[in-house]
Amino acid sequence: MIDLLSIMAFHAAYADTIDSDQLESWPNFFTPDTLYRVTHIENEQEGLPAGIVWADSCAMLEDRVAALREANIYERQRYRHLMGIPLLLSSNIETAQATTPFMVARIMATGETQLFATGLFRDRFVKVQDRLLLAERVVVCDSTVTDTLMALPL
Amino acid sequence: MEKCDQYRQRDIGLIATMQEMKPIRWPENLSRVPYAVYADTQVRATEEHHIFQGDTWNYLCLDVELEEPGQYRTTFIGETPVVVVRDSDGEVYAFENRCVHRGALIALEKSGQVDNFQCVYHAWTYNRQGDLTGIAFEKGVRGQGGMPEHFCKSDHGPRKLRVAVFCGLVFGSFSDDVPPIDEYLGPEICEKIERVLHKPVKVIGRFTQALPNDWKLYCENVRDSYHASLLHMFFTTFEINRLSQKGGVIVDESGGNHVSFSMIDPAAKDASYKEQGLRSDHDRYRLKDTSLLAGFDEWPDGISLQILSVFPGFVLQQIQNCLAVRQLLPKGHDRSELNWVYLGFADDTPERLKVRMKQSNLVGPAGFISMEDGAVGGFVQRGIAGAQDMQAIVEMGGEVVGTGEGRATETSVRGFWKAYRQHMGVTA
Numbered sequence: 001m002i003d004l005l006s007i008m009a010f011h012a013a014y015a016d017t018i019d020s021d022q023l024e025s026w027p028n029f030f031t032p033d034t035l036y037r038v039t040h041i042e043n044e045q046e047g048l049p050a051g052i053v054w055a056d057s058c059a060m061l062e063d064r065v066a067a068l069r070e071a072n073i074y075e076r077q078r079y080r081h082l083m084g085i086p087l088l089l090s091s092n093i094e095t096a097q098a099t100t101p102f103m104v105a106r107i108m109a110t111g112e113t114q115l116f117a118t119g120l121f122r123d124r125f126v127k128v129q130d131r132l133l134l135a136e137r138v139v140v141c142d143s144t145v146t147d148t149l150m151a152l153p154l
Numbered sequence: 155m156e157k158c159d160q161y162r163q164r165d166i167g168l169i170a171t172m173q174e175m176k177p178i179r180w181p182e183n184l185s186r187v188p189y190a191v192y193a194d195t196q197v198r199a200t201e202e203h204h205i206f207q208g209d210t211w212n213y214l215c216l217d218v219e220l221e222e223p224g225q226y227r228t229t230f231i232g233e234t235p236v237v238v239v240r241d242s243d244g245e246v247y248a249f250e251n252r253c254v255h256r257g258a259l260i261a262l263e264k265s266g267q268v269d270n271f272q273c274v275y276h277a278w279t280y281n282r283q284g285d286l287t288g289i290a291f292e293k294g295v296r297g298q299g300g301m302p303e304h305f306c307k308s309d310h311g312p313r314k315l316r317v318a319v320f321c322g323l324v325f326g327s328f329s330d331d332v333p334p335i336d337e338y339l340g341p342e343i344c345e346k347i348e349r350v351l352h353k354p355v356k357v358i359g360r361f362t363q364a365l366p367n368d369w370k371l372y373c374e375n376v377r378d379s380y381h382a383s384l385l386h387m388f389f390t391t392f393e394i395n396r397l398s399q400k401g402g403v404i405v406d407e408s409g410g411n412h413v414s415f416s417m418i419d420p421a422a423k424d425a426s427y428k429e430q431g432l433r434s435d436h437d438r439y440r441l442k443d444t445s446l447l448a449g450f451d452e453w454p455d456g457i458s459l460q461i462l463s464v465f466p467g468f469v470l471q472q473i474q475n476c477l478a479v480r481q482l483l484p485k486g487h488d489r490s491e492l493n494w495v496y497l498g499f500a501d502d503t504p505e506r507l508k509v510r511m512k513q514s515n516l517v518g519p520a521g522f523i524s525m526e527d528g529a530v531g532g533f534v535q536r537g538i539a540g541a542q543d544m545q546a547i548v549e550m551g552g553e554v555v556g557t558g559e560g561r562a563t564e565t566s567v568r569g570f571w572k573a574y575r576q577h578m579g580v581t582a
Contacts, residue, residue, distance in 0.1 A: 038520065039359070040361070042264070042360065043359050043360060043361075048357060048358055048359045048360065049358055049359065049507070049511060050358040050359025050496045050510075050511050050514050051359065051511070051514070052361050052514075052518045052519050052520045052521075053515060053520050054511045054512060054514060054515055055515070056508075056512070057443050057445075059442040059443035060442075060443045060445075060446060060512075060515075062442050062443075063441050063442050063443055063446065064515075064522075066441075066442075067388055067522050070387075071387040071388040071522065072387070072388065072522065072525055072526065073385060073387070073526045073529075074525065074526065074529055075529060144360070144361070144362050145362040145363070145364050145491070146361065146362070146363050146364065146519035146520075147364045147366075148363070148364065148365070148366055148519075148528045148529050148532060149363070149519050149520065149525040149526070149528035149529050150519050150520040150525070151520070151525060
């Protein structure tokens with residue numbers, strides 16, 4: 001059984017990876033054919049499938065990190081993820097589905113901290129060689145508005 | 155007592171100083187823009203009247219978003235809230251989203267379907283064409299109160315807009331004098347809209363990006379073909395957009411509407427970036443999953459990128475197979491909002507839809523080739539603080555406004571200012 005505690009440990013490691021700027025390790029939390037999408041609650045309610053980030057492979061996530069490092073221009077910034085307690089929807093030895101609320105603050109180069117995003121991670125986990133990985137993560141933001149830009153991933 | 159009077163005197167002096175604020179000086183030629191126009195509340199207020207409520211057509215929504223009678227969307231023209239709704243006669247109507255009674259919003263939701271609209275404050279009712287049809291307790295209660303008999307409902311109603319639908323795009327105008335939509339757009343812009351929106355579309359996502367800058371900075375950005383391959387390195391690296399690619403810029407006669415387009419030409423690999431040592435070229439960066447850029451041939455003319463703008467705040471985008479409309483709305487004098495509506499075609503196969511969704515990683519608030527545009531306006535907004543008397547330079551390609559083949563030009567940015575000045579009544 002994939003239990004609550006192991007999912008919470010997963011979230012903690014995931015958040016730490018992004019928040020401590022180890023973006024190159026971020027794709028390691030996903031399966032090779034993962035589905036990852038960032039959207040918001042209104043699109044979800046209307047069944048609109050697009051995302052502001054939309055990936056159907058781990059390689060696309062690696063490419064995003066490479067683009068952020070090499071190509072894209074944005075002010076220096078970092079995130080602070082706060083993860084809520086996962087709601088375990090289903091679980092067995094190999095897979096689990098859970099939703100977990102999150103809050104992400106963005107700390108800008110100017111030193112200001114803003115509440116950047118809140119929402120829900122809608123996750124499907126699989127256990128591969130004793131490690132939990134995301135086979136799917138839909139990031140459903142509560143707000144329909146993104147301030148300025150979303151460079152770092154949620 | 156005497157002291158009080160002194161203070162009063164001084165206060166009056168202060169107010170007088172405010173009123174004597176220096177007017178914004180516009181140079182004769184279009185290649186300079188006074189920074190003051192990006193950071194002035196009075197300018198912002200004047201724009202509402204002269205531009206957004208003036209002789210302009212403003213994008214409201216898509217025809218396809220109002221499929222059935224009674225379906226409505228709420229949006230804005232400038233900062234003025236409006237309702238757009240389809241009535242049972244099949245026509246689209248639009249009116250100010252403001253109850254004539256006390257000024258409250260009539261419709262609160264972003265979209266919905268109604269038989270009529272009722273203000274929540276005192277339950278005044280409007281039909282789907284914006285006519286005031288009902289007043290709660292109009293005749294009073296048990297003979298007491300009520301509206302005077304001479305109050306005529308048909309004399310009162312929110313301002314109605316003229317509505318025009320072009321290629322499924324719904325535009326509205328507060329002006330009785332604005333020319334018909336196709337004339338306003340001009341023949342070349344019409345053709346380029348028709349080229350993209352040649353069959354029924356469907357909405358596949360909506361996202362809003364809050365921009366930390368005056369709306370005009372984004373208008374310039376979208377018309378600025380010069381910055382595209384310099385700021386957006388992703389584009390350049392993958393040879394989607396190089397200045398020496400085949401392409402061009404079209405500016406309509408008013409100056410306010412433009413199209414910038416390019417075609418991929420792998421044979422014409424140019425050295426101009428390398429020669430100049432610009433940071434835009436980066437050989438070691440290659441995609442691991444190239445399906446991001448794997449599109450399908452959709453347009454026989456080979457145009458892989460077309461960015462089209464309509465004055466004041468509308469953008470139609472085709473980047474490969476990635477389609478979107480963008481609606482730019484001012485929010486005060488130093489903020490704005492960009493509403494992205496990602497599109498597919500109604501007859502898209504699941505495979506085509508997937509291609510569009512993958513390519514949509516290029517655009518929007520997290521887009522590989524557009525995220526910078528969300529921030530760069532803010533860099534200007536912050537940079538010009540304290541420089542109200544100074545001017546920006548938009549002289550790439552000279553001082554003229556016109557259509558041309560090269561894209562190392564700011565001709566369409568000058569075009570925007572040509573139209574802006576004309577609407578604002580600025581004379582050189």
